[in-house]
Amino acid sequence: MSVQALRAGALATAVTAPSSALAEWGVNLPEGVTSISNTIYDIHMWVFxxxxxxxxxxxxxxxxxxxxxxxxxxxxxxxxxxNTTVEIIWTVIPFLILIMMAIPATGTLVDMYDTSDAEMEIKVTGYQWRWQYEYMDEDISFFSSADTPRDAERNLIEKTEDYKYSVDNPLVLPVDTKIRFLITSNDVIHSWWVPEFGWKQDAIPGFINKNWTKIEEPGTYYGLCAELCGQGHSDMPIEVKAVPKDEYREWVAEQTGDDG
Structure with a gap:
């Protein structure tokens, strides 16, 4: 099925299934894979x-x-x-509606930055134009760069589904684990963003920003640098592989050479 047909189908079903159809078409927020992203999605749809x-x-x-x-x-x-009664009503009702929207939104915002009780830490450093990942609890550190074939960029070969998103060394994370991210930059301002995680964090030289995630579903999730950072800005994709804990431990053993 062509892309045009998919988009037409999404528009045709938008009235009956706005949440799922528009998310697939790129209009609505994507449903996330963390508790925070799911809460954000629910609040978004409720307010909508x-x-x-x-x-x-x-x-x-x-x-x-x-x-x-x-x-x-x-x-x-x-x-x-x-009419004093009417004026009171149209003042009080909007005020109550705003309060109802503000309470869950504020609570979620506070939860988003509560990095306490994390089970592991990942340091993310932005470079022009790649990412460095350091597993603070393990002796693991590597750079992650785009590996999009140049022939695909020149339209000499067919583009794959992960065009402009795949990397040479993806970030591997365990599911059902609270992970604290320490995000900074080595040169200019970058921004680490994976939509399914429900947050975006700026990477600023000389500063360390914190955030966290707890992935609930195994899978491969893609993101991008969300801050214009120079000529190679579009060549800073993010690829995260969320795997079960046993598989993650096996991967750590392979990376550290500890097979025992």
Whole structure:
């Protein structure tokens, strides 16, 4: 099936399945693979539908006003003064709606940066134009660079699904493990971003920013540098392989040469 057909199908089903169809088409947020990203997605959809209800109500009120109060030229306008009850209602209700949206959003924002009780640490350093990953609890450190074939960039060969996303050394992480990220940069400002994790963290020279994740589902997840960082900005993909804990321990043993 062609890309055009897929996009047409997504648009056709947008009304009946907005969450899934639009996410696949690249309009909606992707459903994540961490508790934080899933919470963000749920809050996003909840706020979205609140806005839809408010928007529909406002437009219906406008339409009703236009139809109910239309008069021919020369009609005598009505004279009335303020209505204190109505003014209180339209002040209190929006205030309560904002409070209902702010409470879960604020709680999630606080949880996003609570890196305490982490089970392992990864230091991420941005370079022009690659990433360095250091496993702080293991003697493992390597660079991760884009490995997109130049022939694919020149349209000499067919592009694969991971075009511009695959790397030579992906970051391997265990599932069901709270991982603290220490993110910095060696040169200019970069930004480490994997959409399915639900957060984006700037990598700033001379500073270490912290964030965390706990991946719930094994799989391969892609991201990008989300801060314009120079000529090779588009050549800073991120590839994360989330694997079961047993498989992760085997990978660590291979990397450290400790097969025993």
């Amino acid at each position: 539908w609140i806005c839809v209800v408010i928007g529909v109500g406002v437009f219906l009120a406008i339409l009703w006003s236009v139809l109910a109060y239309r008069h021919s030229k020369g009609a005598k306008p009505a004279h009335f003064h303020e």
